[in-house]
Amino acid sequence: MKESPESSTGATVDAAKFRNKVHGCLLGGAIGDALGYTVEFDSLEGIRSRYGALGLTSFDQLDVPARISDDTQMTLYTVDGLVEVLQWANDGVGADETACLWLAYLRWLKTQGLQVPDNAPFQPDRWIDSQEVLHHRRAPGNACLSGLLTGEMGTRFRPVNPDSNTCGTVMRSAPFGLLPYVAGDVIYRFSTDGAALTHGHPSALHSAAVFSTLIHDLLPEGASLEAAATQAVSRAAAGNVPELSARLEAALALAAEQDVRPERMTEVLGEGWVAEEALAIGLYAALSSLDAGTPLAQFRKAMAVAVNHDGDSDSTASVAGNILGALYGVEALPQEWVEAIDARETVAKMAEALIAVTVG
Template sequence: MSNDPGAVPSPESRIHGCLLGGALGDSLGYAVEFDQIDEIRRRFGAAGLRDFSVLDGGTHFSDDTQMTLYTVDGIVEALEWANSGVGADANACVWLAYLRWLDTQGVPVPEAAPRPQPRWIDGQQVLRHRRAPGNACLSGLATGEMGTAARPVNPDSKGCGTVMRSAPFGLVPHIPADSVYKLSSDAASLTHGHPSARQSAGAFSLLIHALVQGSSLAGAAQAALARVLGDDDAAPELRERLEAAVRLAGEAGAASVLSPEDLVRELGEGWVAEEALAVGLYAVLATAPQANGGDADPADHFRAAIAVAINHSGDSDSTGSIAGNILGAYYGTACLPTDWLAALEAPEVIRGMAGQLVAVTSG
């Protein structure tokens, strides 16, 4: 994998960058997830939390990274079957992976549910810690029913637990954008049934897919927005938040990135799907070099975007994770700060899952 910031990232670099970048944003955000902005400033100064070095006790990644890696595992299993000439239901493979994640959280898998065979990921002890998992993710899987778009579990839930785990669908090459969107939104139905939860997940995966195909950040954002605006059944709140994120980012400059208070006022706190996607996307676009009148090192962009994504009164780990996924998919590993990687929990597990996805998609 090349770390030359001027090089076009390889597919391998984008996969590793997306998963590691998401974990970095998640980890830094998890340190302040339940804090109001006044408390964040009290703890870390007027600029908020901006670096791992100030976290004396270190930090951990949350359920966001756990579920993202289990999403990877479900996709990998489906592709392993496909590569061996056997068709497999991709959504069923993801569901089985999520049932194995549920077991890591100490929640019994219902007797009526299938008993998935253990895989490499299940033996990684670092993934067996309970890191504030979303209620809808737990309750939806604990039903033992495989939710579908036509018969979703938690039909009124639109928590961000769908978006924060959905980047891996966009990392699979050689499949059409519409298929990426459907795979992601179908997988969201396994735990969340609200249209905005499903469509936000689909839009996020579509954005990642566009970046992997070589799109610019602005172009990928427009592709995701166009998909939502072109859908007559799109949730109005998703349309509103995504349009606002793109518009406000276009107005940003070196001195005009939204304050944490204005960010929440305009885009929300990120606890629900469309807000989390909007905040993470805004953070990336508003801090992009072209928005600030010049060139910037990818790692500088990464640091700046994550700072915007996590320093607010809301779901800081999920918004940080989304921003990190986007930048890692765009720049590849070149954007990941070396000192941040040194502070990341269990990077070998994240790299291990990234390597599995590379292996099954590079044949």
């Protein structure tokens, strides 16, 4: 498991650069989450009235440490579920990856102050469960809660929330893309199965999977975000989810325009409360920043775009942060922003846990 990690294209991933990208992806997502969570339920007009004409663009405008939300919480529990699978695999024992993820999400449910149903299996505690910074209820998604509260393991063929297409699948799915030695089609399946634990709508399942494989495509050295985005559109079309394909195509077209106002972005891409919109806005924010110069400048610009709009600002900014962090690594992240988030140490330790079971 720890030797010669390869991307879906077969290219070998340098271990040191892979470590950098794992930290960049997870910390980048947490930064976006913490910045956006402050204004998650505010209108664009409300954001501007609080923070000025440019809106919220920096942690300098906030009290720190800034709080991460359920987006980062569930992302880290996704990491933990995958780490458990790989720990078993590295010991020569097979484990059901979706069952491990389900147990991880049930343990997350307990951090939200809720009782796991009696019909659910026992969940042995793991290191992540002792992290007090994750034991806060910060606007968790209703579908994530209700799906887990059934005590039933949702699947694509027996969904617990068959009509839910909210973004709770997308915002937690970047870690699937951080499995460097797994083929892209397997990443897609893993991610879809993981999303089905709480959601059943095709756009929720396939948006998560397209996002995960997009992250995966950014792992090799020299990866191009434009190429990965084009491939994401192709995967969305192959998944036969028209609303997902349409939003991603619109995101790429919008990114080619100049000086797009936030009002136009939401008019074209939506507000991000549902899965395909959150992915489209996060991807658009990342793509529209590529002309900003350095990775640091790109990250700052992308966060401003992803946060300042009517809609689900923490989810859209976490997606954008995951993308640029995976593309560039920690060099894209302003160090003072990393230090501003309350869960930075836990995020870094979970990144190391994933690295330990992949490249060592």
